Amino acid sequence: MRRISLIIAAVSALVFGSCNNGKQVKLPVTRTFECDVLVVGGGPAGIGAAVCAARHGANTILAERGGCLGGMATAGLVAPFMSSTTPDGQTMLIRGFYEELVNRMEAQGGAIHPLKAQIGSFSAYRDKGHHGLTTFDYECLKRTTEEMCKEAGVELLYNALFVRCDKHRGRITAAYFATKAGIWKIVANTYIDCTGDGDVACSAGAPYVYGDGEGDIQATSLFFVVRNVDWKAMDAHDAACRKAGDYEGQFYMREILAAREAGEFPMWRQKIALFQNLDGTATVNMAQSDGVDGLDPKQVSDALTEGREQAAIVVKFLRKYVKGCENCELASTAEQLGVRETRRIVGEYTVTTEDAKNSVRYEDPVFCCANHMDIHRKGYVEYVARNTNDPYWFPYRALLPKKVDNLLCAGRCAAAERPVMAAIRVIPPCFAMGQAAGTAAALALKAGVRPKDLNPTALVTTLREDGVYLPE
Numbered sequence: 045m046r047r048i049s050l051i052i053a054a055v056s057a058l059v060f061g062s063c064n065n066g067k068q069v070k071l072p073v074t075r076t077f078e079c080d081v082l083v084v085g086g087g088p089a090g091i092g093a094a095v096c097a098a099r100h101g102a103n104t105i106l107a108e109r110g111g112c113l114g115g116m117a118t119a120g121l122v123a124p125f126m127s128s129t130t131p132d133g134q135t136m137l138i139r140g141f142y143e144e145l146v147n148r149m150e151a152q153g154g155a156i157h158p159l160k161a162q163i164g165s166f167s168a169y170r171d172k173g174h175h176g177l178t179t180f181d182y183e184c185l186k187r188t189t190e191e192m193c194k195e196a197g198v199e200l201l202y203n204a205l206f207v208r209c210d211k212h213r214g215r216i217t218a219a220y221f222a223t224k225a226g227i228w229k230i231v232a233n234t235y236i237d238c239t240g241d242g243d244v245a246c247s248a249g250a251p252y253v254y255g256d257g258e259g260d261i262q263a264t265s266l267f268f269v270v271r272n273v274d275w276k277a278m279d280a281h282d283a284a285c286r287k288a289g290d291y292e293g294q295f296y297m298r299e300i301l302a303a304r305e306a307g308e309f310p311m312w313r314q315k316i317a318l319f320q321n322l323d324g325t326a327t328v329n330m331a332q333s334d335g336v337d338g339l340d341p342k343q344v345s346d347a348l349t350e351g352r353e354q355a356a357i358v359v360k361f362l363r364k365y366v367k368g369c370e371n372c373e374l375a376s377t378a379e380q381l382g383v384r385e386t387r388r389i390v391g392e393y394t395v396t397t398e399d400a401k402n403s404v405r406y407e408d409p410v411f412c413c414a415n416h417m418d419i420h421r422k423g424y425v426e427y428v429a430r431n432t433n434d435p436y437w438f439p440y441r442a443l444l445p446k447k448v449d450n451l452l453c454a455g456r457c458a459a460a461e462r463p464v465m466a467a468i469r470v471i472p473p474c475f476a477m478g479q480a481a482g483t484a485a486a487l488a489l490k491a492g493v494r495p496k497d498l499n500p501t502a503l504v505t506t507l508r509e510d511g512v513y514l515p516e
């Protein structure tokens with residue numbers, strides 16, 4: 045009897061709910077960890093956050109639901125890294141941690157530097173406005189980011205799904221993870237939500253916006269890879285069409301229309317979208333599902349299945365209509381659905397579309413970029429024009445959710461109006477947001493202040509010292 049009560053005392057009861065609203069189930073905590081900074085989500089933002097927090101002295105855990113780092117860039121098969129340069133491709137804007145990562149990958153033959161990627165060249169989109177992409181190798185990204193975590197002293201915890209947190213007087217006091225070995229609890233001083241979906245922020249009661257705020261949500265896409273592409277033939281067709289000014293021909297838009305009429309292409313995609321990888325395969329972004337709630341596992345399951353059906357259809361289309369793809373075959377489909385949009389926090393400051401259009405400057409800039417604002421709506425892509433070609437800025441306050449004192453949010457769930465997030469959700473800015481969040485968390489801990497009270501000048505100075513491009 046005594047033994048039983050000791051066991052019961054050893055495990056603390058945990059009450060589960062979905063964002064604090066669902067049915068409640070009591071489960072025991074089987075293991076507890078403590079750290080200075082807990083980063084949840086190991087995508088581009090989470091990697092940047094964890095490594096930079098640890099480099100600045102914070103004892104850091106990075107918890108990820110999957111079995112590798114990279115998020116959409118590995119488990120989602122998204123490639124290449126979108127532009128990290130000025131629109132003319134001449135100046136690299138996203139530097140710091142991202143540049144270091146690219147350099148390390150390039151040294152291993154696992155990436156092409158963005159300044160070497162001009163339109164029409166190996167790794168660039170064959171489209172206007174897409175200079176400065178980074179073609180990379182998925183495995184090299186997984187390995188290099190794990191190495192960087194290890195070197196910085198980040199403790200990695202894979203197969204750990206964040207399910208909820210406890211909060212007391214405006215502070216998160218513990219985070220709970222579903223694992224194969226039961227519920228694990230992590231107690232940290234500061235938490236960084238890099239789940240893309242703002243799972244931690246939601247559970248902590250931080251206000252957020254979902255999609256357009258009125259129920260509309262951008263389409264999801266399942267990425268896949270094809271092999272046996274004849275790039276010489278692809279390039280020859282591309283060059284001939286560009287010379288003739290035949291944009292529709294370049295992207296096989298007429299063939300897509302013809303195939304749709306023949307019942308061979310039921311998706312609404314208007315253009316082919318194949319990106320050449322270092323190993324000669326092509327990453328394909330042509331499958332698409334509308335109206336999928338990326339927070340609903342059942343809807344995500346259905347979209348994954350639909351995406352794989354569409355991948356088979358696209359491969360048939362490519363083989364029949366696209367020069368150089370006559371013998372292509374499906375090599376792999378992504379494990380994670382490409383979710384463009386779910387929650388964005390309401391931040392201490394939320395970057396507005398007007399800010400980005402006009403390159404508004406802030407007192408607390410953490411990066412600048414020049415990515416397109418493109419919203420993937422049902423049946424078309426909406427581009428939001430800017431009033432200047434100058435880079436636009438992102439302030440530290442947009443990483444700070446309202447109503448929670450010891451939480452930062454980086455990556456796709458940060459605070460920006462919809463069109464701005466449609467631009468800065470691409471991979472290089474997400475690394476930059478992560479770097480800023482991790483650095484800030486560590487600096488705030490050292491200074492003994494809340495992240496909200498961190499002196500922005502100290503943060504900007506440290507980011508500059510760490511290679512972030514923040515011109516006066």
Ligand SMILES: Cc1cc2nc3c(=O)[nH]c(=O)nc-3n(C[C@H](O)[C@H](O)[C@H](O)COP(=O)(O)OP(=O)(O)OC[C@H]3O[C@@H](n4cnc5c(N)ncnc54)[C@H](O)[C@@H]3O)c2cc1C
Pocket residue numbers: 084085086087088089090107108109110114115116117122123124125126127204205206207238239240241243264265266329381382383384454455456457469470471472474
């Ligand atoms: C269809 C599509 C096409 C795109 N094309 C490009 C492109 O060509 N180039 C480009 O640069 N960008 C592209 N992007 C954007 C880019 O891939 C993502 O927006 C970017 O990866 C977001 O980074 P992140 O770190 O915020 O989130 P993610 O990359 O989504 O990483 C989040 C991580 O958190 C983990 N996670 C989530 N929830 C939990 C939880 N509850 N507990 C524990 N772990 C959790 C996930 O497993 C994942 O590893 C595309 C995105 C989509 C959807």
